[in-house]
Amino acid sequence: MGQISAIGICSIMMLLSLFGAVSAQTTPATSTDVAPPPAQVRQMMELMQTPEVKQWMATQMAAPAASTGNNEEMSILSDRLQHARQHIAMVSGAAMTLPSEVARASALFLGELRAAGPLRMVGQFLAVLVTGFVVEILVRRMVRERRERAAQMTVTRLAARIIPAIVFGLATGLTLISFNWPPVSLNIAIAIAIAVVVQRFAVSLGGVIIDLVTLPRGEGETVAVDPAVAQFWFRRCTLFVIYFVFGWAVLQSMRPLGYSMAARYLIGYVLGVGLFLIATEAVWSRPGNETRRSYAITWLLTLYFLLLWGIWVLSFNWLLWVCIYLLLLPRVLAVSTLAVKSFHYAEAGFLAKRRIATVLLDRGVRALIIAFAAIWLGRMLGVETTTMMMSNETMINRVARGIVGGIVILLAADLLWHLVRAYIDGKLLDSPLDGTVSDEDKVKRARLQTLLPIFRNVLAVVIVVIAVLMVLSGLGIEIGPLIAGAGVVGVAVGFGAQTIVKDVISGMFYLWDDAFRVGEYIESGSHKGVVEAFSLRSVKLRHHRGPLTTVPFGELGAVKNLNRDWTIDKISLNVTYDTDLVKTKKIIKQIGQQLLENPEWGPNIIETLKMKGVEQFGEFAIEIRLSMMTKPGEQFVIRRNALAMIRNAFKENGIEFAVPTVQVSGEREIEASVAAARYAAQARAAGEPTT
Structure with missing residues (x-):
């Protein structure tokens, strides 16, 4: 009973505050307009201002907060069901009032046309529809000869599809803003121009994808997708997009004409039947739909499309977009990956030395698609970035916004890492240690081969840490205590792993002193060999006999470099x-x-x-x-x-190398040698020949 009383009192106070705020906004408060409150009300207000009552109310309000969680969840579900019933009732009722709304909108639009001049307005609408096509045809004729000369290049052929669409969009936009429009006609013209430009870009983009996936690969002239299959899906998807954008233009044009929201929903659902029929016809008539398994998949897809239309009619927008993403996003990613691979095959020479462009194609296209899908899904679910600073933001909105932002952050971090790695790997490949180059260039290349791999590893750690912290911050988690805790843990780990810390710091100073580089032969204690690679804590030495030794930096000590200078x-x-x-x-x-x-x-x-x-x-x-x-x-x-x-x-030249010799002889030989030596000495003294 105490909890119920506390909730009741707080509810009364909230209603009084709300009523007071509304009254303050609607009528000016003066001393003559407002009557003094009764004595009982004054006593209750004075009693509620006492500290004891405030403390008791705070404790009573905190207790039932946890117990009302399930009730709130049930309330959300019941509210959604009630909203769906009201939505269906509203749309059903719009069918009765639609003829009168059509008559009223027709009178409004025709009256504006008569006031502005029917012929002038018809001419302006026709100019918006036709000018883009005329300008595009003229541009195509002007660049036809140049396009034919460069038709063998894949990049040129793809640009020949995109550039005319850009020219078409610019011509349509300039035509739109060059005329003076009445208010209603301006909104209708903008919707029509957007629909025309979008369908033109959709056709161009679809043509680019068809050209890529049907490019021949290798000597056998094999293609990624059968051209007949690709053309089938291109026509169906183009028809779906054109129908969708012009249906969107119809719904947008109904708003300035004064149609009610219920009428717009009704027309939208009727137009949605056309989308359902286009999608169903595509899956039933698709190539390869003869097997039993394909027949079962066709029925499942038909039921899935019917389910999507039903969810849309029931106004469960979040569930609708989740189901659409589950169906379309994997297919879009698969087609984009296939198109990028086909472009690689076609332009292998063009992309061979353009590593950044290659990464942008491989990772950038996929990241752009996923990021756009995540942001659009968040927008459709009502997750707006403007709620970031609101104190009354719900937990669900905060988590949903954090997830969407986290996906974008991780994709950006992944793209940044692959760009940096491609750049560093390109520098390493472009700076080999072998080759006929000058000594100064060899020194620079050895320095790059030594430092760039370590810089790449450090940069990877930095990107991962920053990305994780940004994702946690987006989810509403305070990263300040995490950073402080990580600092304390780092100090503790440093004391517990002094050897590792010693190795890392020693390696930093070895590199700072430029003691050795990749490819140099060094000796340190019992370790010697050619430096092959580095890590954060060790160096790999290849002995001249073959063995590879991994030596921690802390164990190197004094290093003798046998490959420095001379x-x-x-x-x-x-x-x-x-x-x-x-x-x-x-x-x-x-x-x-x-x-x-x-x-x-x-x-x-x-x-x-x-x-x-x-x-x-x-x-x-x-x-x-x-x-x-x-x-x-x-x-x-x-x-x-x-x-x-x-x-x-x-x-x-008769120069002999001296080698040690040993002569062994007996006693007779010794006496004979002595006698011969005496005789030779006497003969030399008498001037006689010795032989």
Whole structure:
């Protein structure tokens, strides 16, 4: 009883406030017009202003709020059914008053025509209908020769269908605004002009789709869709669109003529029967409708169309549009995807280096269709963006608006990501590390190959996070606490995963210092190899023997880069003690000159091969040192060829490489050798020959 009393008191106060507001708007409040309230009313108002009564009323109103949820839902359903009954009754009653409304509208329109001049008004309406077609024919004749010369290009052929429709629309619009119209005739002329332009664009767009899906693919001249099937659906869809837009023009023209809403609904439902018949005839006479399965699908589609018309008559607009979308949206997406693929086949060379255009075709067309469908569905369901700042917005409207906005945001994020990825991938493909380019260009390409993949991954995370936050904000969720909570969680995760954080931060500083790039050979502790790829926390090294090692940035430490700027290669040779060092130096110089003149090795030599001199005297040989300066990574091939040339040159000039030898002999051989040495010494002292 306490809850009922509280609700009753609050209801009385709301009615009093409403009555007071209405009274304030309708009649000016003066001290002489308003009678003082009775004493009992004054006492009740003073009592309700006390804090105790206000607190008790607040608690009593909060309690039944949850229990009235089901009642509100039932009230919504009953209101919708009651609205449907009233709508049918209103439309049924319009059939009795329609003749009188037709007579009244005819008198209004004919009176305006007589006042403005019948011949002038008829001429203006005919000009709106005919001028666009005449201008389009003249433009077609002017560009016929150029169009025939470029008929082999698919883009030109498609533009030849779209441009005349644009010219037609501009000519019709300029004709409309160039005349002076009475009020009723102006509204009718605008509706007719819009219908004519829309049907012209529909025909042009349908022709473009037909041209695309019937383009030959490959050497076998196969097509995506049979031309006969495509022409059948093109004619039926064109007829449906033309009937629809001119029916819409009729309904729009009835408004300025003074027709009631019930009469407009009645005419609309009658015209809707024509749409039902066109759709039904299309599914019954479609190609391939001979099998039993197709026959069953035809009956189901016919019942579905009948259901749509019934839902429309019952004025369940939200259910009508949902059913229409379930039927049409998948078909529209399938046809658009098929048309885009056909365009890819036809213009493979045109789109090969136009990656942005390719992404716009692949993702942009699909995103545009879905976004337009979502926005239109939201508009038909009554979800308007103007309710965003209203405090009395219902939860259903907020969620519906958030879903529609979320779909658009996700589609935009998906399109943005694919555009960015296509641009970055194009840069990577256009900047290969191999090829005959200058050293400066190689450095730039290596830098791009290193940084762009990481930037691409970071950008993907940023786009996803921003898109999710925008979707949550559109659904009415406060993202401020989420961001603050994410910061706290990030700090906690940072403390718990210090190794990962260390790897990520170390990688950022390695890249900042430009310590290594993709394609360079590095050594770090026990790890060495060619840098193949990066991630946010690790680098992949390919060993020269094949194994691939993934090393976290935090474990790299000091990095030795063997492919940066230049490298010096030193060669040590051992020659015998009787070698002519001056002659050896000249031979080494000649070999260095030959290396410079070689077209394969010369461009990679910074300082050619030269002899530095004698490094040391060994037990059995003289060690000489050679050196050369080359580009990083090229010293191995040049070294191998230089050694082969040195060996051949030394052999031709009688220069021998020193090698350690061991001579073993017995006692007699030793005594004989000693005696021979004495005899040779004595002979040399006496000036006699030793042999």
